[in-house]
Amino acid sequence: MSHPMLSAVALMLMFGTATLAATDDSATSIEPAAAPPAGVALAVAASAAPTPKARNIARTxxxxxxxxLPRYVSMKASKANVRRGPSLTHRIDWVFVRRDMPLQIVAEHGHWRRVRDRDGMGGWVHYSLLSGTRTAxxxxxxxxxxxxxxxxxxxxARLETGVVARLGECVARWCRLTAGGYRGWTPKEALWGVGAEELRD
Structure with a gap:
């Protein structure tokens, strides 16, 4: 049986560190996404939902x-174009290139979700590229x-910065994570992808 302490280096190799890359025609920073045109009907579509559901009461x-809103989801795909507005006609500002990366949905429009990562970078992504599976x-x-x-x-086990782990149960100040076959509890303050007051079964 292997030593119970999993090295941080091994975990970094398993999960990678790259999160996003700028496209050739993008600016050096993301501009605010264009607001949806007035009067356009919003199409009801399925969206990535948090699983299991948090027990907190949302304001909006x-x-x-x-x-x-806002709510956390994760990347279902290994690559996702991040657009300036909620349609294929809007330019691509960024490309997210990390499967399972946690994201926060802050707005909805038809089949599109406006998301941001832990650094506040983001834009509009098609809902089919997102998953309700929670990670941190x-x-x-x-x-x-x-x-x-x-x-x-x-x-x-010990995790280095940038490691992405599956999110499990969360209590007042702690969350249970799974990473590289190891499980354990970590303080919420060491993570991004879970609300400070969020409780999960």
Missing amino acids: RGPVTGLP IVTSQQADLQFRPDSKAPVT
């Missing part, structure tokens, strides 16, 4: 899906996976 809901990315320099939600609990 999307006009298309009726789901909470490590934002602290290092995050320990602990046997239980307790800072004094044994450490089962």
Whole structure:
């Protein structure tokens, strides 16, 4: 049996670190996406929904899906064009190139979702490229996976910044993650992709 401590380097190799790349015709920063034309009917379409559902009460809901805004989802595809507006006629500003990367949906329009990543970069992406499967990315320099939600609990693995993990149960200050075959609890403050007050079963 292998040593219980999984090296951070091994996890980095498993999950990668690249998140997005600018297209040749894009500006150096993302401009605010164009607002939907007035009077255009919003087509009701299926969208990536958080699974399992968080128990928190959202302040607002999307006009298309009726789901909470903002909400977290993840990348279903390994590549997604990020457009300046909610249609194929809008220019591509960025390309997300990391499957399972957590994203936050902040607006809806027809079959399109306006998303942003942990750095605030983003734009409009077709809903079919998104998944309701929840993930989180490590934002602290290092995050320990602990046997239980307790800072004094044994450490089962150690994750470096940029590692993406599957998100499981969340309590007041901790979330249970799965990464590289290891499971454990990590403080929410070390992650992006989960709300500070979000509770999950």
